[in-house]
Amino acid sequence: MERIVQCVPNFSESRDTDIFDALIDAAYVPGVILADFSANESHNRCVATLLGEPSAIAEASFAMARVAVERIDLTKHSGVHPRVGALDVLPFVPLRQVTMDECVDVALSVGARIASELSVPVYLYDFASPDRFTLPQLRKGGLEGLTERMATRPPDFGPAKPHPTAGVTLVGARNPLLAYNVNLDTDDVRVARRIAKRIREFREALPGVRAIGLLVAGKAQVSCNITDTSLVSLLTVNAAVLKFAKEEGVGVEDSELIGGITTEDLVHALNDALDSEIRISQVLDAWLPAFLSLEDG
Numbered sequence: 018m019e020r021i022v023q024c025v026p027n028f029s030e031s032r033d034t035d036i037f038d039a040l041i042d043a044a045y046v047p048g049v050i051l052a053d054f055s056a057n058e059s060h061n062r063c064v065a066t067l068l069g070e071p072s073a074i075a076e077a078s079f080a081m082a083r084v085a086v087e088r089i090d091l092t093k094h095s096g097v098h099p100r101v102g103a104l105d106v107l108p109f110v111p112l113r114q115v116t117m118d119e120c121v122d123v124a125l126s127v128g129a130r131i132a133s134e135l136s137v138p139v140y141l142y143d144f145a146s147p148d149r150f151t152l153p154q155l156r157k158g159g160l161e162g163l164t165e166r167m168a169t170r171p172p173d174f175g176p177a178k179p180h181p182t183a184g185v186t187l188v189g190a191r192n193p194l195l196a197y198n199v200n201l202d203t204d205d206v207r208v209a210r211r212i213a214k215r216i217r218e219f220r221e222a223l224p225g226v227r228a229i230g231l232l233v234a235g236k237a238q239v240s241c242n243i244t245d246t247s248l249v250s251l252l253t254v255n256a257a258v259l260k261f262a263k264e265e266g267v268g269v270e271d272s273e274l275i276g277g278i279t280t281e282d283l284v285h286a287l288n289d290a291l292d293s294e295i296r297i298s299q300v301l302d303a304w305l306p307a308f309l310s311l312e313d314g
Contacts, residue, residue, distance in 0.1 A: 019113070019114055020070050020071065020113065020114045020115050021068055021069065021070070021112040021113040021114070021115065022068070022069060022070070022071050022074045022109055022110065022111060022112060022115050022119075022120060022123065023066065023067070023068055023109070023110040023111075023112045023193070023277065024065075024066075024067040024068075024069075024074050024077070024078050024107070024108070024109055024110070025064060025065065025066055025067075025106075025108050025110070025194075025276050025277075026064070026065050026067070026078060026081055026082070026085075026104060026106070026107050027062060027063075027064050027104075027105045027106045027107075028040060028062065028063050028064075028065075028081075028085050028089065028103065028104055028105065029061065029062055029089055029091060029094055029100045029102065029103050029104075029105050030061065030062070030063060030085075030088075030089045030094075030103070031056035031057055031058050031060060031061045031062055031063050032058060032061060033088075035088075036084070036088045036089065037054075037056070037063065039084045039088060040063070040065065040081050040084050040085065041054060041065075043077070043080035043081045043083070043084045044065060044067060044077050044080070044081055045077075046069070046073050046076045046077040046080065047073065048069050048070050048072075048073030049067055049068070049069035049073045049074060049076075049077040050067070050068045050069060051065060051066070051067060052066040052067065052068050052277055053065070053066035053276060053277055054066070055275055055276070057098075057233065058234070059231075059232070059233040059234045060098035060231075060233065061094060061095060061098070062098045062100070062105070064196070064275055064276055065081070066276050066277045068112070071115060071119055071120075071122075071123050074109065074123065075123050075126055075127050078107060078109075078127055079127050079130050079131065081104070082104045082107065082127070082131050082135065082137075082186070083134075083135060085103045085104040085183065086103055086104065086131075086135045086137055086180065086182075086183040088103075089103035089104075089182070089183065090103075090182045091103055091160070091182055091183065091184045092181075092182055098231065098240075099156050099159060099229070100156075100159070100160070100184075101155070101156060101159065101160045101163050101184050101185045101186075101187065102137065102160075102179075102180075102183060102184035102185045102186045102187070103180075103182070103183040103184060103186075104131075104137075104183070104186045105186070105187065106142075106152065106186075106187045106188075106189065107124075107127065107128075107131075107186060107187070107188045107189070108124075108143070108188075108189045108190065108191050108194075109121075109123045109124050109127075109145075109189070109190050109191075110190075110191060110192065110193055110194075111190075111192075112193070112279075117144050117190060117192075120144070120145075120190035121144055121145045121190045123190070124141065124145040124188050124189060124190045125141070125145065127188060128141060128145070128173065128174050128186075128188040129174050131174070131175070131186055131188070132172070132174035132175030132176075133174070133175070135180075135183070136175065136176065136180060137175060137180045137183050137184070137185065137186050138167070138172035138174070138175035138176050138177065138178070138179060138180070138185050138186075139172055139173055139174040139175050139185070139186050139187075139188050140155050140163075140172050140173055140185060140186075140187050140188070141173045141187075141188055141189060142154075142155055142187050142188070142189035142191075143189040143190060143191040144189070144190040144191060145188060145189045145190040146173070146189070147173075152187065152189070152227075153227060155187055156187075160179060160184050160185065163179075163185055164178070164179055164185075172185070191244075192244070192245065193246060193279060193282070194242055194243065194244050194246075195241075195242070195243040195246060195251060195274065195276075195278060195282060196240075196241070196242055196243075196274070196275035196276050197241045197242075197243060197251060197254060197255075197272065197273070197274055197275070198233075198238055198239070198240045198241070198272060198273050198275065199238065199239045199241070199255065199258045199262075199269055199272045200233065200236050200237075200238050200269070200270045200271050200272065200273075201236060201237040201238065201239065201262055201267050201268070201269060201270065202236070202267055202268045202269065202270045203236070203237050203267045204232070204235050204236060204237060205237055205267075206230055206231065206232040206237045207230075207237075208230070208237050208262075208265050208267055209230030209231065209232075209237035209238055209239050210229075210230030211230070211261075211265065212228075212230065212239050212258060212261040212262060212265065213228035213229050213230040213239050213240075213241075214228075214230075215261050216228040216239070216241065216254075216257055216258070216261070219257065222249075222253075222257070223249055223253070223254065223257055224245065224248045224249060225243065225244040225245035225248055225249065226241055226242070226243055226244070226249060226254055227241065227242040227244065228240065228241045228242075236270065237267075239258050241254055241258075246279075246281075246282045246285065250282070250285045250286045250289045251274075251278075251282065251285075251286040252286045252289040252290050253289060255272065280297055280300055280302070280303055281297060284296075284297055284300065
C-alpha cells in the first residue's frame with residue numbers, strides 16, 4: 018500500500034452494538050485497513066479511522082455511509098455532540114503519495130454517490146468546498162439551522178431538504194487533524210464553555226484550534242480540534258486548557274485522543290514536553306517500512 022488516504026467518518030450512534038458491527042463489517046474492503054474505531058456514549062457518536070488507496074477508501078466509505086443511512090435514525094437520537102446527519106462528517110486526508118486534489122476528487126465522487134444513491138443531501142467543506150466552507154459554518158444552528166439555510170444555499174449534491182431519518186452529510190478534504198478532549202473535575206458545563214471560548218479567542222498562541230464545552234458522563238469537557246498541527250502541538254493545547262482551568266478554580270481529570278495521530282505530531286508534542294529536539298529519524302518504528310521493503314525486494 019504505497020498511496021494512502023486517511024478517512025475519518027463520524028457517525029451519530031454509540032449505543033447500538035449491532036450498528037457498530039454492521040459499520041465495521043462494511044469497512045472491510047480489499048485495500049483498506051480499519052486502524053481505529055472509538056465511541057462515546059454521552060456524545061452518542063462513534064469515529065472510525067480508515068487507511069487505504071484512494072479507490073478502495075472511496076468504496077469502503079460509501080459502504081459505511083449506506084449502513085449509517087439505513088440503520089441510524091436521527092429522529093430518535095440524543096447526545097451532547099453537535100450533529101447534522103447519521104453519517105455526520107466524512108473527511109478525506111492525504112497521508113502518503115497522495116495530493117490534496119486527489120482527496121478532493123474522492124470527496125466529490127463519494128459525496129455525489131451518497132446524494133444520488135442514498136437520497137441524502139451533501140455539503141462539501143474545507144478543500145472540497147468551492148466556497149471553502151468550514152465545519153463550524155455548516156454546523157451553525159445544528160440540523161435545524163442548516164435546513165433553514167438550504168433555501169438560499171442549497172447542498173452541493175442531492176435534494177434541498179434533509180433525509181427524513183439520516184439528515185445531511187458533510188463531506189470534505191482536509192489536512193491531518195487532531196481531535197482532543199480534556200475532562201474537567203467539575204460538572205459545571207459553563208466552566209468548559211468559558212474555557213473553550215478563551216481557546217477560540219486566543220488565536221495568536223493557538224492558531225487553528227476549535228473548541229466547544231460539553232457535559233459528558235456528568236463531567237464538563239473541553240472538546241478541541243487542532244486543525245493545523247504544524248502551528249500548534251497537542252501539548253500546547255493541553256497546557257492552555259490546564260492554565261484556563263486553574264484560573265477557573267478547577268482541575269483536569271484526564272484527556273483523550275479521538276482517532277489517529279502521526280509520528281510527526283507525537284514527536285512534536287514530545288519535544289514540547291521535554292524541551293528537546295528529537296528527530297523522527299531517531300524513532301526506530303519509523304524505519305520499519307523501509308526495512309520491510311528491502312525484504313520484499
